[in-house]
Amino acid sequence: MLTLPEPSVAPLRGGPGLRWGVLGPGGIAHDWVSTLHRNTDQRVIAVASRSMERSRAFADRHAIPHAFEGHEALLASADVDVVYVAAPHAQHRPLALAAIAAGKHVLIEKPMALDAIEAEQIAAAARAAGVFAMEAMWTRYLPQSDLIARLLADGALGDVRTVTADLGWRWEFATGDPRFDPMVGGGVMLDAGVYPLWFAHSILGSIDGVHAIGSIAPTTAEVEAVISLRSATGASASLTASATATTPGLAAVYGTTGSVLFDSSFVFPARLSVISDGREHEWVDDSGLAGRDGLAWQAAALAAYVAEGRMQSPLHSLDDSIAVLRVLDEVRRQIRSQAE
Structure with missing residues:
Protein backbone atom coordinates (compact mmCIF):
# COMPACT_ATOMS: atom_id res chain seq x y z
CA MET A 1 0.00 0.00 0.00
CA LEU A 2 1.35 3.40 -1.01
CA THR A 3 2.24 5.92 1.67
CA LEU A 4 2.57 9.41 0.23
CA PRO A 5 6.07 10.82 0.79
CA GLU A 6 6.47 14.04 2.74
CA PRO A 7 7.52 16.90 0.44
CA SER A 8 10.96 18.35 1.19
CA VAL A 9 11.19 22.08 0.53
CA ALA A 10 13.38 24.89 1.80
CA PRO A 11 11.93 26.36 5.03
CA LEU A 12 10.24 29.69 4.56
CA ARG A 13 11.64 30.85 7.90
CA GLY A 14 14.74 30.01 9.85
CA GLY A 15 16.98 29.46 6.84
CA PRO A 16 19.56 31.81 5.30
CA GLY A 17 18.34 35.27 4.41
CA LEU A 18 19.41 37.51 1.54
CA ARG A 19 19.07 41.19 0.78
CA TRP A 20 17.11 41.57 -2.46
CA GLY A 21 16.84 44.25 -5.08
CA VAL A 22 13.91 44.41 -7.52
CA LEU A 23 14.17 45.57 -11.11
CA GLY A 24 10.76 46.31 -12.57
CA PRO A 25 8.15 47.25 -9.93
CA GLY A 26 5.05 45.90 -11.69
CA GLY A 27 2.21 43.58 -10.72
CA ILE A 28 4.20 40.37 -10.36
CA ALA A 29 6.85 42.22 -8.32
CA HIS A 30 4.12 43.50 -5.99
CA ASP A 31 2.81 39.99 -5.36
CA TRP A 32 6.33 38.61 -4.95
CA VAL A 33 7.50 41.25 -2.46
CA SER A 34 4.23 41.01 -0.54
CA THR A 35 4.53 37.28 0.09
CA LEU A 36 8.27 37.49 0.82
CA HIS A 37 7.74 40.05 3.56
CA ARG A 38 4.71 38.26 5.01
CA ASN A 39 5.93 34.69 4.86
CA THR A 40 9.74 34.51 4.75
CA ASP A 41 12.91 35.90 6.31
CA GLN A 42 14.01 37.29 2.93
CA ARG A 43 14.01 41.08 2.72
CA VAL A 44 13.78 43.45 -0.23
CA ILE A 45 15.95 46.46 0.48
CA ALA A 46 16.01 48.22 -2.91
CA VAL A 47 13.88 48.76 -5.99
CA ALA A 48 14.67 50.43 -9.31
CA SER A 49 12.56 51.67 -12.19
CA ARG A 50 13.12 53.96 -15.14
CA SER A 51 10.77 56.35 -13.31
CA MET A 52 11.88 57.62 -9.91
CA GLU A 53 8.26 58.40 -9.05
CA ARG A 54 7.23 54.81 -9.77
CA SER A 55 10.19 53.43 -7.89
CA ARG A 56 9.49 55.58 -4.83
CA ALA A 57 5.78 54.68 -4.81
CA PHE A 58 6.63 50.96 -4.86
CA ALA A 59 9.22 51.40 -2.10
CA ASP A 60 6.76 53.29 0.09
CA ARG A 61 4.07 50.67 -0.46
CA HIS A 62 6.35 47.83 0.66
CA ALA A 63 8.53 49.62 3.24
CA ILE A 64 11.62 49.21 1.05
CA PRO A 65 14.40 51.53 2.27
CA HIS A 66 16.06 52.36 -1.06
CA ALA A 67 14.46 53.52 -4.32
CA PHE A 68 16.52 54.18 -7.44
CA GLU A 69 15.94 55.70 -10.86
CA GLY A 70 17.51 53.32 -13.36
CA HIS A 71 18.96 49.89 -12.70
CA GLU A 72 22.59 51.04 -12.66
CA ALA A 73 22.39 52.63 -9.21
CA LEU A 74 20.76 49.57 -7.67
CA LEU A 75 23.33 47.24 -9.20
CA ALA A 76 26.13 49.42 -7.84
CA SER A 77 24.86 49.03 -4.28
CA ALA A 78 27.06 46.80 -2.13
CA ASP A 79 24.06 46.17 0.14
CA VAL A 80 22.22 44.12 -2.52
CA ASP A 81 23.02 40.40 -2.58
CA VAL A 82 20.63 39.22 -5.26
CA VAL A 83 18.47 40.83 -7.94
CA TYR A 84 14.95 39.83 -8.95
CA VAL A 85 14.30 40.76 -12.59
CA ALA A 86 10.55 41.35 -12.75
CA ALA A 87 10.49 43.63 -15.81
CA PRO A 88 8.57 42.74 -19.01
CA HIS A 89 9.86 39.82 -21.10
CA ALA A 90 11.93 41.87 -23.52
CA GLN A 91 13.96 43.34 -20.64
CA HIS A 92 14.90 40.02 -19.02
CA ARG A 93 18.07 39.47 -21.03
CA PRO A 94 19.57 42.99 -20.79
CA LEU A 95 18.76 43.39 -17.11
CA ALA A 96 19.94 39.89 -16.20
CA LEU A 97 23.22 40.44 -18.06
CA ALA A 98 23.70 43.80 -16.32
CA ALA A 99 23.10 42.22 -12.91
CA ILE A 100 25.48 39.37 -13.66
CA ALA A 101 28.14 41.82 -14.85
CA ALA A 102 27.76 43.66 -11.54
CA GLY A 103 28.46 40.41 -9.69
CA LYS A 104 24.92 39.97 -8.37
CA HIS A 105 23.07 36.68 -8.03
CA VAL A 106 19.91 36.82 -10.14
CA LEU A 107 16.38 35.45 -10.17
CA ILE A 108 14.79 36.09 -13.57
CA GLU A 109 11.03 36.08 -13.95
CA LYS A 110 9.73 33.41 -16.28
CA PRO A 111 10.28 33.04 -19.15
CA MET A 112 13.98 33.60 -18.61
CA ALA A 113 14.30 35.25 -22.02
CA LEU A 114 12.47 35.84 -25.29
CA ASP A 115 13.95 32.69 -26.83
CA ALA A 116 16.44 29.91 -26.24
CA ILE A 117 19.35 31.83 -27.76
CA GLU A 118 18.91 34.69 -25.28
CA ALA A 119 18.62 32.19 -22.43
CA GLU A 120 21.88 30.54 -23.50
CA GLN A 121 23.57 33.94 -23.38
CA ILE A 122 22.35 34.55 -19.83
CA ALA A 123 23.45 31.09 -18.70
CA ALA A 124 26.89 31.50 -20.28
CA ALA A 125 27.37 34.91 -18.64
CA ALA A 126 26.38 33.62 -15.19
CA ARG A 127 28.70 30.64 -15.45
CA ALA A 128 31.59 32.83 -16.58
CA ALA A 129 30.99 35.33 -13.77
CA GLY A 130 30.55 32.66 -11.10
CA VAL A 131 27.23 34.00 -9.84
CA PHE A 132 24.01 32.14 -9.11
CA ALA A 133 21.28 32.44 -11.78
CA MET A 134 17.81 30.93 -11.77
CA GLU A 135 14.59 31.26 -13.74
CA ALA A 136 11.60 32.07 -11.54
CA MET A 137 9.68 28.94 -12.52
CA TRP A 138 8.07 29.20 -9.12
Whole structure:
Protein backbone atom coordinates (compact mmCIF):
# COMPACT_ATOMS: atom_id res chain seq x y z
CA MET A 1 0.00 0.00 0.00
CA LEU A 2 1.35 3.40 -1.01
CA THR A 3 2.24 5.92 1.67
CA LEU A 4 2.57 9.41 0.23
CA PRO A 5 6.07 10.82 0.79
CA GLU A 6 6.47 14.04 2.74
CA PRO A 7 7.52 16.90 0.44
CA SER A 8 10.96 18.35 1.19
CA VAL A 9 11.19 22.08 0.53
CA ALA A 10 13.38 24.89 1.80
CA PRO A 11 11.93 26.36 5.03
CA LEU A 12 10.24 29.69 4.56
CA ARG A 13 11.64 30.85 7.90
CA GLY A 14 14.74 30.01 9.85
CA GLY A 15 16.98 29.46 6.84
CA PRO A 16 19.56 31.81 5.30
CA GLY A 17 18.34 35.27 4.41
CA LEU A 18 19.41 37.51 1.54
CA ARG A 19 19.07 41.19 0.78
CA TRP A 20 17.11 41.57 -2.46
CA GLY A 21 16.84 44.25 -5.08
CA VAL A 22 13.91 44.41 -7.52
CA LEU A 23 14.17 45.57 -11.11
CA GLY A 24 10.76 46.31 -12.57
CA PRO A 25 8.15 47.25 -9.93
CA GLY A 26 5.05 45.90 -11.69
CA GLY A 27 2.21 43.58 -10.72
CA ILE A 28 4.20 40.37 -10.36
CA ALA A 29 6.85 42.22 -8.32
CA HIS A 30 4.12 43.50 -5.99
CA ASP A 31 2.81 39.99 -5.36
CA TRP A 32 6.33 38.61 -4.95
CA VAL A 33 7.50 41.25 -2.46
CA SER A 34 4.23 41.01 -0.54
CA THR A 35 4.53 37.28 0.09
CA LEU A 36 8.27 37.49 0.82
CA HIS A 37 7.74 40.05 3.56
CA ARG A 38 4.71 38.26 5.01
CA ASN A 39 5.93 34.69 4.86
CA THR A 40 9.74 34.51 4.75
CA ASP A 41 12.91 35.90 6.31
CA GLN A 42 14.01 37.29 2.93
CA ARG A 43 14.01 41.08 2.72
CA VAL A 44 13.78 43.45 -0.23
CA ILE A 45 15.95 46.46 0.48
CA ALA A 46 16.01 48.22 -2.91
CA VAL A 47 13.88 48.76 -5.99
CA ALA A 48 14.67 50.43 -9.31
CA SER A 49 12.56 51.67 -12.19
CA ARG A 50 13.12 53.96 -15.14
CA SER A 51 10.77 56.35 -13.31
CA MET A 52 11.88 57.62 -9.91
CA GLU A 53 8.26 58.40 -9.05
CA ARG A 54 7.23 54.81 -9.77
CA SER A 55 10.19 53.43 -7.89
CA ARG A 56 9.49 55.58 -4.83
CA ALA A 57 5.78 54.68 -4.81
CA PHE A 58 6.63 50.96 -4.86
CA ALA A 59 9.22 51.40 -2.10
CA ASP A 60 6.76 53.29 0.09
CA ARG A 61 4.07 50.67 -0.46
CA HIS A 62 6.35 47.83 0.66
CA ALA A 63 8.53 49.62 3.24
CA ILE A 64 11.62 49.21 1.05
CA PRO A 65 14.40 51.53 2.27
CA HIS A 66 16.06 52.36 -1.06
CA ALA A 67 14.46 53.52 -4.32
CA PHE A 68 16.52 54.18 -7.44
CA GLU A 69 15.94 55.70 -10.86
CA GLY A 70 17.51 53.32 -13.36
CA HIS A 71 18.96 49.89 -12.70
CA GLU A 72 22.59 51.04 -12.66
CA ALA A 73 22.39 52.63 -9.21
CA LEU A 74 20.76 49.57 -7.67
CA LEU A 75 23.33 47.24 -9.20
CA ALA A 76 26.13 49.42 -7.84
CA SER A 77 24.86 49.03 -4.28
CA ALA A 78 27.06 46.80 -2.13
CA ASP A 79 24.06 46.17 0.14
CA VAL A 80 22.22 44.12 -2.52
CA ASP A 81 23.02 40.40 -2.58
CA VAL A 82 20.63 39.22 -5.26
CA VAL A 83 18.47 40.83 -7.94
CA TYR A 84 14.95 39.83 -8.95
CA VAL A 85 14.30 40.76 -12.59
CA ALA A 86 10.55 41.35 -12.75
CA ALA A 87 10.49 43.63 -15.81
CA PRO A 88 8.57 42.74 -19.01
CA HIS A 89 9.86 39.82 -21.10
CA ALA A 90 11.93 41.87 -23.52
CA GLN A 91 13.96 43.34 -20.64
CA HIS A 92 14.90 40.02 -19.02
CA ARG A 93 18.07 39.47 -21.03
CA PRO A 94 19.57 42.99 -20.79
CA LEU A 95 18.76 43.39 -17.11
CA ALA A 96 19.94 39.89 -16.20
CA LEU A 97 23.22 40.44 -18.06
CA ALA A 98 23.70 43.80 -16.32
CA ALA A 99 23.10 42.22 -12.91
CA ILE A 100 25.48 39.37 -13.66
CA ALA A 101 28.14 41.82 -14.85
CA ALA A 102 27.76 43.66 -11.54
CA GLY A 103 28.46 40.41 -9.69
CA LYS A 104 24.92 39.97 -8.37
CA HIS A 105 23.07 36.68 -8.03
CA VAL A 106 19.91 36.82 -10.14
CA LEU A 107 16.38 35.45 -10.17
CA ILE A 108 14.79 36.09 -13.57
CA GLU A 109 11.03 36.08 -13.95
CA LYS A 110 9.73 33.41 -16.28
CA PRO A 111 10.28 33.04 -19.15
CA MET A 112 13.98 33.60 -18.61
CA ALA A 113 14.30 35.25 -22.02
CA LEU A 114 12.47 35.84 -25.29
CA ASP A 115 13.95 32.69 -26.83
CA ALA A 116 16.44 29.91 -26.24
CA ILE A 117 19.35 31.83 -27.76
CA GLU A 118 18.91 34.69 -25.28
CA ALA A 119 18.62 32.19 -22.43
CA GLU A 120 21.88 30.54 -23.50
CA GLN A 121 23.57 33.94 -23.38
CA ILE A 122 22.35 34.55 -19.83
CA ALA A 123 23.45 31.09 -18.70
CA ALA A 124 26.89 31.50 -20.28
CA ALA A 125 27.37 34.91 -18.64
CA ALA A 126 26.38 33.62 -15.19
CA ARG A 127 28.70 30.64 -15.45
CA ALA A 128 31.59 32.83 -16.58
CA ALA A 129 30.99 35.33 -13.77
CA GLY A 130 30.55 32.66 -11.10
CA VAL A 131 27.23 34.00 -9.84
CA PHE A 132 24.01 32.14 -9.11
CA ALA A 133 21.28 32.44 -11.78
CA MET A 134 17.81 30.93 -11.77
CA GLU A 135 14.59 31.26 -13.74
CA ALA A 136 11.60 32.07 -11.54
CA MET A 137 9.68 28.94 -12.52
CA TRP A 138 8.07 29.20 -9.12
CA THR A 139 5.64 26.29 -9.40
CA ARG A 140 8.62 23.90 -9.36
CA TYR A 141 9.38 24.98 -5.77
CA LEU A 142 5.89 24.35 -4.39
CA PRO A 143 5.50 21.32 -2.09
CA GLN A 144 3.28 19.55 -4.64
CA SER A 145 6.08 19.54 -7.22
CA ASP A 146 8.47 17.90 -4.78
CA LEU A 147 5.78 15.33 -3.92
CA ILE A 148 5.44 14.38 -7.59
CA ALA A 149 9.22 14.23 -8.05
CA ARG A 150 9.47 11.84 -5.09
CA LEU A 151 6.68 9.64 -6.41
CA LEU A 152 8.47 9.41 -9.75
CA ALA A 153 11.82 8.66 -8.11
CA ASP A 154 10.21 5.95 -5.98
CA GLY A 155 8.60 4.34 -9.03
CA ALA A 156 5.15 4.72 -7.48
CA LEU A 157 3.58 5.50 -10.86
CA GLY A 158 5.50 2.93 -12.88
CA ASP A 159 6.64 4.13 -16.29
CA VAL A 160 5.08 7.49 -17.14
CA ARG A 161 3.33 7.34 -20.50
CA THR A 162 1.21 10.48 -20.71
CA VAL A 163 1.17 14.00 -19.25
CA THR A 164 -1.65 16.50 -19.69
CA ALA A 165 -1.86 20.16 -18.67
CA ASP A 166 -3.94 23.18 -19.59
CA LEU A 167 -3.72 26.83 -18.68
CA GLY A 168 -5.69 29.78 -19.94
CA TRP A 169 -6.47 33.34 -18.91
CA ARG A 170 -8.76 35.37 -21.14
CA TRP A 171 -7.36 38.67 -22.42
CA GLU A 172 -9.45 41.31 -24.17
CA PHE A 173 -7.65 42.32 -27.34
CA ALA A 174 -6.62 45.97 -27.49
CA THR A 175 -4.36 47.71 -29.97
CA GLY A 176 -1.14 48.72 -28.23
CA ASP A 177 -1.45 46.11 -25.46
CA PRO A 178 2.06 44.62 -25.11
CA ARG A 179 0.54 41.21 -24.39
CA PHE A 180 -0.36 41.10 -28.09
CA ASP A 181 2.90 42.58 -29.40
CA PRO A 182 5.23 39.81 -30.62
CA MET A 183 8.15 42.25 -30.83
CA VAL A 184 8.25 42.49 -27.02
CA GLY A 185 7.41 38.86 -26.29
CA GLY A 186 3.64 39.14 -26.49
CA GLY A 187 1.54 36.05 -27.03
CA VAL A 188 0.12 33.32 -24.86
CA MET A 189 3.13 30.99 -25.04
CA LEU A 190 5.55 33.26 -23.17
CA ASP A 191 2.84 33.95 -20.61
CA ALA A 192 0.55 31.04 -19.76
CA GLY A 193 2.02 28.54 -22.21
CA VAL A 194 5.40 28.25 -20.54
CA TYR A 195 3.78 26.54 -17.53
CA PRO A 196 2.34 23.47 -19.31
CA LEU A 197 5.58 23.12 -21.28
CA TRP A 198 7.63 23.26 -18.09
CA PHE A 199 5.32 20.74 -16.40
CA ALA A 200 5.71 18.25 -19.26
CA HIS A 201 9.48 18.75 -19.34
CA SER A 202 9.77 18.27 -15.57
CA ILE A 203 8.02 14.89 -15.85
CA LEU A 204 9.21 13.58 -19.22
CA GLY A 205 12.66 15.10 -19.60
CA SER A 206 14.09 15.62 -23.09
CA ILE A 207 11.52 16.31 -25.81
CA ASP A 208 12.28 15.20 -29.38
CA GLY A 209 8.91 15.65 -31.09
CA VAL A 210 6.71 18.78 -31.19
CA HIS A 211 3.44 19.36 -33.04
CA ALA A 212 1.37 22.48 -32.44
CA ILE A 213 -1.70 24.14 -33.86
CA GLY A 214 -3.34 27.34 -32.73
CA SER A 215 -4.56 30.79 -33.65
CA ILE A 216 -3.11 34.28 -33.68
CA ALA A 217 -4.28 37.81 -32.95
CA PRO A 218 -4.28 40.49 -35.67
CA THR A 219 -0.81 41.42 -34.42
CA THR A 220 0.40 37.82 -35.19
CA ALA A 221 0.90 37.04 -31.49
CA GLU A 222 -0.38 33.53 -30.75
CA VAL A 223 -3.50 33.46 -28.54
CA GLU A 224 -4.36 29.74 -28.58
CA ALA A 225 -2.18 26.65 -28.68
CA VAL A 226 -2.83 22.92 -28.66
CA ILE A 227 0.46 21.04 -28.33
CA SER A 228 1.48 17.41 -28.63
CA LEU A 229 4.93 16.40 -27.41
CA ARG A 230 6.90 13.17 -27.63
CA SER A 231 9.71 12.52 -25.18
CA ALA A 232 13.02 10.83 -25.92
CA THR A 233 11.62 7.75 -24.11
CA GLY A 234 8.51 7.61 -26.28
CA ALA A 235 6.08 9.05 -23.72
CA SER A 236 3.70 11.80 -24.76
CA ALA A 237 2.14 15.03 -23.54
CA SER A 238 -1.04 16.82 -24.53
CA LEU A 239 -1.04 20.50 -23.57
CA THR A 240 -3.17 23.58 -24.15
CA ALA A 241 -2.67 27.29 -23.56
CA SER A 242 -5.19 30.03 -24.19
CA ALA A 243 -5.59 33.79 -24.03
CA THR A 244 -9.13 33.55 -25.42
CA ALA A 245 -10.67 31.52 -22.58
CA THR A 246 -10.03 31.04 -18.88
CA THR A 247 -9.48 27.36 -18.06
CA PRO A 248 -9.26 25.48 -14.74
CA GLY A 249 -5.51 24.87 -15.09
CA LEU A 250 -5.66 21.15 -14.44
CA ALA A 251 -2.85 18.68 -15.02
CA ALA A 252 -2.30 14.94 -14.76
CA VAL A 253 0.47 12.36 -14.94
CA TYR A 254 -0.43 8.84 -16.08
CA GLY A 255 1.91 5.94 -15.48
CA THR A 256 1.67 2.20 -15.99
CA THR A 257 0.87 1.56 -12.31
CA GLY A 258 -0.37 4.88 -10.98
CA SER A 259 -1.51 8.41 -11.74
CA VAL A 260 -1.51 11.93 -10.32
CA LEU A 261 -4.53 14.13 -10.98
CA PHE A 262 -4.75 17.77 -9.95
CA ASP A 263 -8.07 18.89 -8.46
CA SER A 264 -7.13 22.58 -8.70
CA SER A 265 -4.79 24.68 -10.81
CA PHE A 266 -1.36 23.08 -11.01
CA VAL A 267 0.46 26.43 -11.08
CA PHE A 268 -0.68 27.43 -7.57
CA PRO A 269 -0.55 25.64 -4.19
CA ALA A 270 -2.94 22.82 -5.01
CA ARG A 271 -5.01 19.76 -4.22
CA LEU A 272 -4.30 16.52 -6.01
CA SER A 273 -5.09 12.83 -5.97
CA VAL A 274 -2.60 9.99 -6.31
CA ILE A 275 -4.03 6.73 -7.62
CA SER A 276 -1.87 3.66 -7.04
CA ASP A 277 -2.67 -0.04 -6.58
CA GLY A 278 -6.33 0.72 -7.14
CA ARG A 279 -6.46 3.14 -4.21
CA GLU A 280 -6.93 6.91 -4.27
CA HIS A 281 -4.89 9.07 -1.91
CA GLU A 282 -5.77 12.74 -1.52
CA TRP A 283 -3.10 15.36 -0.85
CA VAL A 284 -3.61 19.03 -0.04
CA ASP A 285 -1.02 21.77 0.35
CA ASP A 286 -1.43 22.65 4.03
CA SER A 287 1.15 25.44 4.12
CA GLY A 288 -1.57 28.06 4.39
CA LEU A 289 -0.31 29.79 1.26
CA ALA A 290 -2.70 30.23 -1.65
CA GLY A 291 -2.42 31.61 -5.16
CA ARG A 292 0.60 33.82 -5.74
CA ASP A 293 1.56 33.65 -2.07
CA GLY A 294 3.33 30.49 -3.23
CA LEU A 295 5.97 32.72 -4.87
CA ALA A 296 7.67 32.71 -1.47
CA TRP A 297 8.96 29.16 -1.90
CA GLN A 298 11.30 29.94 -4.79
CA ALA A 299 12.98 32.80 -2.91
CA ALA A 300 13.61 30.61 0.13
CA ALA A 301 15.00 27.92 -2.16
CA LEU A 302 17.33 30.36 -3.90
CA ALA A 303 18.70 31.63 -0.58
CA ALA A 304 19.41 28.05 0.49
CA TYR A 305 21.17 27.29 -2.80
CA VAL A 306 23.39 30.37 -2.51
CA ALA A 307 24.28 29.40 1.06
CA GLU A 308 25.25 25.95 -0.21
CA GLY A 309 27.57 27.49 -2.80
CA ARG A 310 25.53 26.41 -5.81
CA MET A 311 25.55 28.30 -9.11
CA GLN A 312 22.14 27.16 -10.32
CA SER A 313 19.00 25.40 -9.13
CA PRO A 314 19.20 21.62 -8.75
CA LEU A 315 15.43 21.43 -9.40
CA HIS A 316 15.15 23.63 -12.50
CA SER A 317 18.59 24.17 -13.95
CA LEU A 318 19.71 26.69 -16.54
CA ASP A 319 19.75 23.85 -19.06
CA ASP A 320 16.14 23.07 -18.12
CA SER A 321 15.17 26.69 -18.77
CA ILE A 322 16.88 26.60 -22.15
CA ALA A 323 15.29 23.26 -23.08
CA VAL A 324 11.78 24.53 -22.30
CA LEU A 325 12.40 27.66 -24.37
CA ARG A 326 13.61 25.57 -27.32
CA VAL A 327 10.29 23.73 -27.34
CA LEU A 328 8.42 27.02 -26.86
CA ASP A 329 10.30 28.53 -29.81
CA GLU A 330 9.21 25.63 -32.01
CA VAL A 331 5.59 25.86 -30.86
CA ARG A 332 5.47 29.54 -31.73
CA ARG A 333 7.14 28.92 -35.09
CA GLN A 334 4.62 26.26 -36.04
CA ILE A 335 1.56 28.29 -35.00
CA ARG A 336 2.71 31.43 -36.79
CA SER A 337 3.72 29.55 -39.94
CA GLN A 338 0.18 28.17 -40.22
CA ALA A 339 -1.13 31.74 -40.50
CA GLU A 340 1.24 32.79 -43.28
